[in-house]
Amino acid sequence: MQIPSHIEEIIRQQSQSGQTLNAYIYDTARLSKRTHCLKNMMPQGVEVFYAMKANPHPAFLEAALKAGVAGIEIASLGEAAKAVNAGFTPEQLIYTGPGKSLEELTWCVNNNIRTIHIESLVEAHRIQNLCTKAGKTQDILLRINANFDIHDAQTTFSGGSKKFGIDEEQLDVALPQILALDKLNFRGLHVFAASGVLKVDDLLHNCELVFELTKRIESQYAGITCDIIDFGGGFGVDYEETGHDFDPQAYADGLAAMITTYHFEGRHFVLELGRWMAAECGWFCTEIIDIKTSRGKKQVICAGGINHFRRPAALSINHPMTIVNLGRDKLFETQESIHQEKVYFGGPLCTSADKLANDVFIEDAHIGDIAVFGLAGAYGLTMSNNDFLSHARPKEIVVGA
Numbered sequence: 517m518q519i520p521s522h523i524e525e526i527i528r529q530q531s532q533s534g535q536t537l538n539a540y541i542y543d544t545a546r547l548s549k550r551t552h553c554l555k556n557m558m559p560q561g562v563e564v565f566y567a568m569k570a571n572p573h574p575a576f577l578e579a580a581l582k583a584g585v586a587g588i589e590i591a592s593l594g595e596a597a598k599a600v601n602a603g604f605t606p607e608q609l610i611y612t613g614p615g616k617s618l619e620e621l622t623w624c625v626n627n628n629i630r631t632i633h634i635e636s637l638v639e640a641h642r643i644q645n646l647c648t649k650a651g652k653t654q655d656i657l658l659r660i661n662a663n664f665d666i667h668d669a670q671t672t673f674s675g676g677s678k679k680f681g682i683d684e685e686q687l688d689v690a691l692p693q694i695l696a697l698d699k700l701n702f703r704g705l706h707v708f709a710a711s712g713v714l715k716v717d718d719l720l721h722n723c724e725l726v727f728e729l730t731k732r733i734e735s736q737y738a739g740i741t742c743d744i745i746d747f748g749g750g751f752g753v754d755y756e757e758t759g760h761d762f763d764p765q766a767y768a769d770g771l772a773a774m775i776t777t778y779h780f781e782g783r784h785f786v787l788e789l790g791r792w793m794a795a796e797c798g799w800f801c802t803e804i805i806d807i808k809t810s811r812g813k814k815q816v817i818c819a820g821g822i823n824h825f826r827r828p829a830a831l832s833i834n835h836p837m838t839i840v841n842l843g844r845d846k847l848f849e850t851q852e853s854i855h856q857e858k859v860y861f862g863g864p865l866c867t868s869a870d871k872l873a874n875d876v877f878i879e880d881a882h883i884g885d886i887a888v889f890g891l892a893g894a895y896g897l898t899m900s901n902n903d904f905l906s907h908a909r910p911k912e913i914v915v916g917a
């Protein structure tokens with residue numbers, strides 16, 4: 517992995533402070549670029565939302581706002597507050613996720629968010645009651661757990677028994693009940709198959725299934741139109757550096773052709789993207805505190821572990837990484853270092869689960885150097901177990917801020 521020179525410069529500057537370096541460095545220019553690129557290439561009717569769960573740092577929200585995303589996909593009241601603080605209006609928020617509390621739904625209804633994506637009949641009834649009390653109606657999408665999954669995706673959200681949405685097979689029981697709730701404006705469907713998908717055809721296959729489902733619903737239920745179709749997120753990034761990145765142009769072309777085939781022009785299509793927008797904007801940079809050999813294998817211990825960067829351990833993958841050599845003085849003559857070998861990287865936590873990377877080939881690394889993990893802008897700090905062992909939070913350094 518190559519680190520951009522301006523990021524390496526910050527790492528070197530920060531390392532001179534005398535403090536142990538343990539930080540995320542963010543450059544959100546890439547998020548802006550990706551947003552513009554999607555807005556230009558997607559067919560008419562497609563709206564791009566930023567799924568802020570990928571990275572809720574204000575700099576990411578600000579960049580998304582400035583680049584002109586349609587809005588923010590939220591999954592909690594905390595996310596709603598952060599989005600509004602960053603300058604988004606409640607009308608730009610769409611809310612997906614199981615287990616929305618009464619307080620969360622109340623805020624959404626009272627503040628007129630754009631759509632709530634309901635995940636169960638219970639949720640539908642809760643919104644109906646809230647709307648009745650408030651004298652309002654609420655636009656909703658129905659989230660479906662399609663009978664389809666993308667096997668080689670990093671995380672699947674549909675197929676099998678899932679906590680997300682209502683099973684496709686239960687639709688004929690659930691939908692009439694939802695349509696009978698007079699305070700709910702049924703606007704369409706939300707079907708999100710999987711996250712971290714690199715093959716465009718897999719995601720397009722999901723689109724096709726949703727289009728088929730839409731056709732079936734509209735022919736079966738008189739007067740019902742799915743005028744919003746939300747495909748969730750899912751665009752993957754090439755963590756394993758295979759050279760085969762997700763091709764958004766191929767996706768845009770495939771979707772455009774499908775919209776024409778199904779005569780679905782004039783509808784709204786929603787993408788709620790997190791990973792593809794944010795991953796390339798972040799580097800987790802953590803100082804090598806110790807190196808030792810254990811039964812023939814080098815163990816490299818860094819300042820931050822899964823408390824600050826849990827993704828590699830949680831998903832059993834290695835992120836692309838490199839070492840910034842700082843040429844620091846040795847503590848003693850026989851101190852260990854790494855030369856062209858496969859090693860283990862972990863953090864300072866008292867659990868074997870505290871893995872940053874394993875069997876990763878390193879050219880040259882020494883105590884005091886900085887291990888830099890790329891594609892760490894999405895699901896980095898935000899999905900880590902920060903409080904475990906109560907280490908200080910890593911710094912979050914924003915380029916240009």
Ligand SMILES: Cc1ncc(COP(=O)(O)O)c(C=O)c1O
Pocket residue numbers: 567569570589612613708710711712748749750751788789790791792
């Ligand atoms: C409902 C929903 N929308 C969007 C996303 C973002 O997905 P991705 O990061 O794959 O784009 C997620 C991720 O978990 C999600 O759960």
